Amino acid sequence: MLWDKGRRSDNVEDAGDSGGGGGPSFGGGRGLGIGGIILLAILGLVFYKDPTALLSQDGAGAPPQAQQRQTQPARPAAANDPQVDFVRAILGETEDTWGEIFAANGQEYTQPKLVLFRNGVRTACGSASSAVGPFYCPGDQRVYLDLGFFQQMQQQFHESGDFARAYVIAHEVGHHVQNLVGVFAKVNEARRRGARMEGANGLSVRQELQADCFAGVWANHSQQRQHWLQAGDIESAMNAATAIGDDALQEQAQGRVVPDSFTHGTSAQRVHWFKAGFDSGDIGKCNTFSGSI
Structure with a gap:
């Protein structure tokens, strides 16, 4: 991947080392603003559905409102670190892609901050240790x-390609897009109504698969703009998606697969939805909240 072509984002920060903590208790997200309501309506039209019903039966999102916690102070990330430079290039390209998509729908894209940390970090969604892996907090965007x-x-998944790493970042930015268009708010409503979160058809799985699809949409648009993908890059991302499927992780950890505890989708599902976004470049192909997945 010729990632050096990418425009560097100024939204990468470094929170340093806070010593860690428990996993994040996602919540604390803000209410849906008027811009998000309008864009949700547009998204509903793209999906050929009533936007108010987009997630009324089987949506996905964050848990209910949690106690707000102070976000850990951060500073601008080091400019001379190759890994940080990579992150800035990928984040910059997500900003350009989603900025164009939102603008095409008459809306302005609110760019998220990307915070680098070591060992642990405090967020508006709670404290998290590095064991949690990359995540998005709707409470502080x-x-x-x-x-x-x-x-x-x-080390664990035997996957280190640049595009595999870019896919991870793009997936988390996909959650930010979901937050902006009202997915997280709708999920909270569904959760309060007692909708099932975990399991093969649960809300959590559907949300994660849509973020995979949004990552594919980003990859499509960024490739059209930068022509930076090389032979083997897509396979690298697919290998990463396969390695972090619920079934693959459960088989590796416990020697058996328990679909009732799925939260992110199977390897095959994650590959399918990324490719749906990548092949089409169309967010209208990312409706994981209707029908089978």
């Missing part, structure tokens, strides 16, 4: 990433 995760990808 930030993506959180411990760069050690990329080393873990190499």
Whole structure:
């Protein structure tokens, strides 16, 4: 991947080392603003559905409102670190892609911050350790990433390609897009009504698969703009998606697969939805909230 072509984002920050903590208790997201309501309506039209019903039966999103916690102070990320430079290039390209898509729908894209940390970090969604892996907090609209995760990808999943790492970032930015268009708000409503979150057809799986599809949409648009993908790059991302499927992770950890506890989708599903976004470049192909997945 010729990632050096990418425009560097100014939204990458470094929170340093806070010592860690428990996993994030996602919540604390803000209410849906008027811009998000309008864009949700547009998204509904793209999906050929009533936008108010987009997630009324089987949506996905964050858990209910949680106690707000102070976000850990951060500073601009080091400019001379190759890993940070890579992150800035990928984030910059997500900004350009989603900025264009939102603008095409008459809306303005709110760019997220991406916070690098080591060992642990405090967020508006709670405290998280590096063991959680990359995640998005709707409460402060930030993506959180411990760069050690990329080393873990190499050691545990035997996948270290640049595009595999880009896919991870694009997936988390996909959650930010979901937050902007109202998915997280709708999920909270569904959760309060008692909708099932975990399991093969649960809301969590559907949300994660849509973020995979949005990552594919980004990859399509960024390739059209930058022509930066090389032979083997897509396979690298597919290998990463396969390695972090619920079934693959459960088989590796416990020797058996328990579909009732799925939260992200199977390897095959993750590959399918990424490719649906990549092959089409169309968010209208990313409706994981209707029908079978």
